[in-house]
Amino acid sequence: MSDLMKAVRLHAFGGAERLVYEDAPKPRLQAGQVLVRVHAVGLNPPDWYLREGYDMLPPEWRPRVAFPIIPGTDISGVVEAVADDVPDFTAGDEVYAMVRFPSGLAGESRAYAQYVSVPAGELALKPSATDHLHAAAAPMSGLTAWxxxxxxxxxxxxPLQPFRHEPVPLAGKIVLVNGAAGGVGHLAVQLAKWKGATVIAVASGGNEAFLRDLGADEFIDYGRTRPEDSVRDVDLVVDAVGGAMTGRFLRTLKRGGALFPIFPLGFEGRDQAEMLGLTVSSTQVRSSGAQLAQIAPLLDDGTVRVAIDSVFPLAEARKAHERAAAGHIRGKIVLEVQR
Structure with missing residues (x-):
């Protein structure tokens, strides 16, 4: 068997043109790991953050990278081999995972490839009724929402705040999801509905039918209406866009409510939130095979559906990143790995 595989690698930071499809060493199986033959790879914002050198982070937060690196975290595939100390998986199992996140921020996750080694605790059996493309689209966005x-x-x-993030009870609550058509947003809409919330979805106008089909009770086209001017007395805002503008949602919340910015960097309204009696909380998503195992039945029975925006061959990862840069993504972009 060859010691080489096809992979997409970076030899320097930069634009999508830096993604090179080429031969790379096949990973060696180590203790506690499972070698997976990858069928599909889900794209996520950290993929292009890494490609660009994490230039959106403060310099002291940027991981030190040793080129060449293989980006990506989310995979679905078939177990090729299992280390002797791993009892829970066997060759031939169909599996999915978010690989080494955030521990692999410097490029150690290595998902844009024909094979990847995965710590066994980060791996779960793929939902059986879900194909590899949809399974690969689920891990990071699904785990973030979860x-x-x-x-x-x-x-x-x-790493984002001095206190532990705590989810809030959702049954009977009003939840507003901003960026509701995106990867995390469309799954947050469905999980909130599953838990009994009334959901207000905020997205561009062309996504209304899509989001209502996923269960959204109300829809706001941000191109026509500013949600912060028209909504009041919400229990929870999940801002899947986040950043410096997330503070505008404080006025939509009732006293005792909560704002969860998925991307909290740039937000400077914590003092204002405290004065208003509001909680602002965020967290860093982490790999978890156990939680993916909990999510799998919801994917299988249709309680949660993963939308795919577009599919590209692994060899065309550049085009996939260009699609991501164009914005207005509905659901997830996926790379298909040819055999």
Whole structure:
């Protein structure tokens, strides 16, 4: 068997043209790991953050990278081999995972490839009724929505705030999801509905039918209406866009409500939130095979559906990144790995 595989690698930071489809060493199986033959790869914002050198982070937060690196975290595939100390998986199992996140921020996750080694604790059996493309689209976005809304599932220190993030009860509550048509947003809409919330979805106008079909009770086209001017007395805002503008949603919340910015960097309204009696909380999504195992039945029975915006061959990862840069993504972009 060849020691080489096809992969997409970066030899320097930069634009999508830096993604090179080429031969790379096949990963060697180590203790506690599972070697997966990859069928599909889901794209996520950290993929292009890494490609660009994390230039949106403060310099002291940027990981040190040793080129060449293989980007990507989300995979679905078939187990090729299992280390002797891994009892829960066997060759031939169909599996999915978010690989080494955030521990692999410097490029150690290595998902844009024909093979990837995965720590066994980050792996779960693929939902059986879900194909590899949709399964690969689920891990990071699904785990982000799950850890923000359902269960954090770990006790790691929060690098984004001094206190532990705590999901809030959703049954009977009014939840506004901003960026509702995107990867995290469209899954947050469905999980909130599953838990009994009334959901207000905020997205561009062309996504109304899509989001209502996923269960949204109300829809706001941000191109026509500013949600912060028209909505009041919300219990929870999940801002899947986040950033400096997330503070505008404080006025939509009732006293005792909560704002969960998925991307909290740039937000400077915590003092204002405290004065208004509001909670602002965020967290860093972390790999979890156990939580993916909890999500799998929801994907299988259609309680949660993953939307695919577009599919590209692994060899055309550049085009996939260009699609991401164009914006207005509905659901997820996926790379298909040819055999």
């Amino acid at each position: 850890q923000f809304l359902i269960s954090l599932g770990h006790d790691e220190p929060n």
